[in-house]
Amino acid sequence: MIYADHAATTKMSGTAVREMLYYMEEVWGNPSSLYGTGQKAAEALWSARERIAACLHAKAGEIYFTSGGSEADNQAILSAAGKGKREGRKHIVSTAFEHHAVLHTLRKLEREGFEVELLDVHENGLIYAEQVEEAIREDTCLVTVMYANNEIGTVMPVAEIGAVCRKKNVPFHTDAVQAAGYLPLDVRSQNIDLLSLSAHKFYGPKGIGILYARTGVPLTNLIEGGAQERGKRAGTENVPAIMGMAAALEEACANRRKNTDKLLKLRKMLIDGLSEIPHSALNGDAECRLPGNVSFCFEGIEGESLLLLLDDLGICASSGSACTSGSLDPSHVLLAIGRPHEVAHGSLRLSLGADNTEEEVGRILETVPQIVKRLRNMSPLWQDKQRGKKEFLL
Numbered sequence: 001m002i003y004a005d006h007a008a009t010t011k012m013s014g015t016a017v018r019e020m021l022y023y024m025e026e027v028w029g030n031p032s033s034l035y036g037t038g039q040k041a042a043e044a045l046w047s048a049r050e051r052i053a054a055c056l057h058a059k060a061g062e063i064y065f066t067s068g069g070s071e072a073d074n075q076a077i078l079s080a081a082g083k084g085k086r087e088g089r090k091h092i093v094s095t096a097f098e099h100h101a102v103l104h105t106l107r108k109l110e111r112e113g114f115e116v117e118l119l120d121v122h123e124n125g126l127i128y129a130e131q132v133e134e135a136i137r138e139d140t141c142l143v144t145v146m147y148a149n150n151e152i153g154t155v156m157p158v159a160e161i162g163a164v165c166r167k168k169n170v171p172f173h174t175d176a177v178q179a180a181g182y183l184p185l186d187v188r189s190q191n192i193d194l195l196s197l198s199a200h201k202f203y204g205p206k207g208i209g210i211l212y213a214r215t216g217v218p219l220t221n222l223i224e225g226g227a228q229e230r231g232k233r234a235g236t237e238n239v240p241a242i243m244g245m246a247a248a249l250e251e252a253c254a255n256r257r258k259n260t261d262k263l264l265k266l267r268k269m270l271i272d273g274l275s276e277i278p279h280s281a282l283n284g285d286a287e288c289r290l291p292g293n294v295s296f297c298f299e300g301i302e303g304e305s306l307l308l309l310l311d312d313l314g315i316c317a318s319s320g321s322a323c324t325s326g327s328l329d330p331s332h333v334l335l336a337i338g339r340p341h342e343v344a345h346g347s348l349r350l351s352l353g354a355d356n357t358e359e360e361v362g363r364i365l366e367t368v369p370q371i372v373k374r375l376r377n378m379s380p381l382w383q384d385k386q387r388g389k390k391e392f393l394l
């Protein structure tokens, strides 16, 4: 099997698995218990917080554990909105191509009377700090812009956006779920107030994530109950998952440069090779993108059919995001960068990771053009285009 869907999830690293097993088999007490084995778990939790904080240039007391990226996004946004409401500020700035964990939370706030302004994404899949600066008003209570897009891999200038927000005194949240292990994470120099991460995107376990909230940025609970996470997130901590996540994040950050160099080579091979397919187009800027992300549109095919045929040949890839596949709507991300509906339906996302090899990329490059050709030959629409009855869009 060739796994080229690391933006959907990753296989856990051996280090993270071993760390988890130790806390399942040896230190399984409740961190809130006062006897030794509970206190050992509590100490481990705090050490995980310190290790994670070090990776982000944050303080341990600014790290909160959540059930994943979605929960971290929800809590960050609802917390800032709650403070805004108390202060009479109900304007939020975001972008049209955020993850649904952000967009659907914003939609909920809109129904509660907030005004949500979604910035237009440029054709190259980027948002610029000037757009954010122009959009910020007196009554803006939050700017939330993702660090890297999960479908097309484009990388936003978060440090510049953070500087604009700090200057205007508006809290800045970034969904950095796709960035961990690939891009620099430094909440101090990047002026980030709230940041979301998800362990299963950086070779850690599923169902666990991180919300960083800068000291002084208030959090609202999504889950009421015990006093865990300094009263901000009730429920007995998932100690093994948290320990696995800390180990995975340290490893991902330590290997960042090495992995990036390797992935940049593989990405270039893939982009060069797939660009040779006629009537195809790379989605998003060619350079300003995650080192492992390759996203294409192929005119005249359905992305779902392409995925099924790739699966038959042992290649795991994606079309649009995992959350929207299964629905017939084209990806909101591809529509946001201006792809027409018809073209957006023919998308392919290949997201490479640490274990992919040149040989695998070679296999992908032999396979995809053949399948695209086969699907086009079966398509009446494609035949109309070839006979000049319909126009080519790419």
Ligand SMILES: *Cc1c(COP(=O)(O)O)cnc(C)c1O
Pocket (backbone or CB within 6 Å): 007, 008, 067, 068, 069, 070, 071, 073, 099, 101, 146, 148, 149, 150, 175, 177, 178, 198, 199, 200, 201, 207, 208, 209
């Ligand atoms: C995967 C992902 C999420 C959701 O994270 P979960 O841990 O699966 O809830 C949020 N945002 C982005 C950009 C993602 O890629």
